[in-house]
Amino acid sequence: MEGAVAREAREAEAPRASAPPPAPSEPPAAPRARPRLVFRTQLAHGSPTGKIEGFTNVRELYAKIAEAFGIAPTEILFCTLNSHKVDMQKLLGGQIGLEDFIFAHVRGETKEVEVTKTEDALGLTITDNGAGYAFIKRIKEGSIINRIEAVCVGDSIEAINDHSIVGCRHYEVAKMLRELPKSQPFTLRLVQPKRAFDMIGQRSRSSKCPVEAKVTSGRETLRLRSGGAATVEEAPSEFEEEASQKVDDLLESYMGIRDPELASTMVETSKKTVSAQEFARCLDSVLGEFAFPDEFVVEVWAAISEAREACG
Numbered sequence: 001m002e003g004a005v006a007r008e009a010r011e012a013e014a015p016r017a018s019a020p021p022p023a024p025s026e027p028p029a030a031p032r033a034r035p036r037l038v039f040r041t042q043l044a045h046g047s048p049t050g051k052i053e054g055f056t057n058v059r060e061l062y063a064k065i066a067e068a069f070g071i072a073p074t075e076i077l078f079c080t081l082n083s084h085k086v087d088m089q090k091l092l093g094g095q096i097g098l099e100d101f102i103f104a105h106v107r108g109e110t111k112e113v114e115v116t117k118t119e120d121a122l123g124l125t126i127t128d129n130g131a132g133y134a135f136i137k138r139i140k141e142g143s144i145i146n147r148i149e150a151v152c153v154g155d156s157i158e159a160i161n162d163h164s165i166v167g168c169r170h171y172e173v174a175k176m177l178r179e180l181p182k183s184q185p186f187t188l189r190l191v192q193p194k195r196a197f198d199m200i201g202q203r204s205r206s207s208k209c210p211v212e213a214k215v216t217s218g219r220e221t222l223r224l225r226s227g228g229a230a231t232v233e234e235a236p237s238e239f240e241e242e243a244s245q246k247v248d249d250l251l252e253s254y255m256g257i258r259d260p261e262l263a264s265t266m267v268e269t270s271k272k273t274v275s276a277q278e279f280a281r282c283l284d285s286v287l288g289e290f291a292f293p294d295e296f297v298v299e300v301w302a303a304i305s306e307a308r309e310a311c312g
Contacts, residue, residue: 036053037053037098037222037232038051038052038053039051039052039053039096039100039101039102040101040102041065041068041101041102041103041104042084042101042102042103042104043069043103043104043106043194044080044084044085044086044103044104044105044106044193044194044195044196045084045105045106045108045193045194045195045196046196047069050065050068050069051068052064052065052067052068052102055224055230056224056230057130057224057230058092058129058130058131058224059073059130059131061079061102061224062076062079062104062129062131065079065102065104069104071106073131074132075106075107076104076105076106076129076131077105077106077107077129077133077135077154077156077191077193078091078092078105078129078133078135078154078156078193079091079092079102079103079104079105079129080092080102080103080105081096081097081100081101081102081103082100082101082103083103084103084196086105086152086153086154086193086195088127088137088138088153088154091127091137093259093260093261094224094260094261094264095221095222095224095233095236095261095264096221096222096224097220097221097222097235098220098221098222098232105154105193105194106193106194107156107191107193107194108191108192108193108194108195109191109192110158110189110190110191111150111189111190111191111192112187112188112189112190113148113150113151113187113188113190114185114186114187115144115145115148115185115186115187115188116144116183116184116185116186117144117180117181117182117183117184117186118144118182118183119143119144119182120178120182121140121143121144121178121256122143122144122145122177123139123140123142123143123144123145123146124136124138124139124140124143124145124174124177124256125137125138125139125140125252125256125257125258126157126170126171126173126174126177126256126257126258127170127257127258127259128168128169128170128173128259130224130261132166132167133156133166134156134157134165134168134169134170134172134173135154135155135156135157136151136152136153136154136155136157137153137258138153138252138258139151139152139153150190151188151190152192154192154193155190155191155192155193156190156191156192156193157173157188157189157190158189158190158191159187159188159189160173160176160177160180160186160187160188160189161186161187162187162189170257170259171255171257171290174255174256174257177256178256220232220233220234220235221233221234221235236264237311238311239307239308239311240264240267242307242310242311243267243270243303243304243307243308244260244263244264244267245263246303246304246306246307247263247266247267247300247303247304248260248262248263250296250299250300250303251263254293254296254299255296262287265286265287266283266287266300266304267304269282269283269286269287270300270301270304276297276298276301276302279297279300279301280294280297280301283297
């Protein structure tokens with residue numbers, strides 16, 4: 001009996017075999033490296049080719065271009081893609097194809113014109129560069145502005161009646177022009193883009209609203225955002241292109257502006273909604289500063305729905 005007790009005591013004191021160590025866990029996957037995106041650029045009136053990278057929005061893009069050519073960012077009025085000409089169908093908006101060539105149009109001569117508003121509409125379509133300058137994107141054939149030879153597509157509107165509008169958005173400038181009284185002359189101070197010799201005399205106006213040309217290359221684009229980092233995305237689908245074009249047309253007819261990036265944002269917003277009422281609420285939360293009228297929102301919803309049905 002005593003031997004059994006002693007044996008149990010010895011077994012209790014003997015060290016127990018330790019459990020095998022856990023197998024080493026898999027190392028965490030390395031984050032996917034972001035591709036280094038380098039874009040080629042030139043000044044539209046003529047310059048060597050520069051290379052830029054590391055921007056996430058239009059203001060940063062202009063700063064990079066300005067740094068490459070030793071100029072101030074405020075010298076840049078707007079950029080076009082794959083064309084050095086003042087071609088509004090090639091205007092840089094919120095997306096850049098990964099192989100696109102960027103041409104920067106810089107400040108040229110300043111001019112002042114006096115205009116008498118004899119009709120409600122001047123015949124101007126305004127857009128802006130996303131960095132403080134509003135400029136003329138289209139001039140309607142036969143309109144008041146069309147009869148003033150000094151005013152050209154691509155001219156930046158710097159002041160109305162000596163009141164500077166630098167820093168104003170396109171819809172604010174369009175509203176100011178709409179609210180000017182009829183039969184009373186007013187002055188526009190304009191800055192035209194500096195032009196190469198082969199571009200002198202170009203005026204470029206249209207009464208129609210042509211389909212905006214695609215400026216992306218391949219199926220991937222860099223999307224610039226006013227807030228947050230730029231992202232590489234697939235090029236827009238057929239539905240997105242069709243719907244955005246319809247919305248951009250409505251922006252021009254209701255507000256006198258064209259803004260493909262704004263139109264694209266509205267189409268993206270519509271994807272999260274199932275009714276015109278819900279769409280209107282979402283627009284108020286995302287784009288409330290525009291104060292879109294109810295009838296405009298209804299037409300936009302109908303246009304997007306039409307594009308969705310047409311594209312299946």
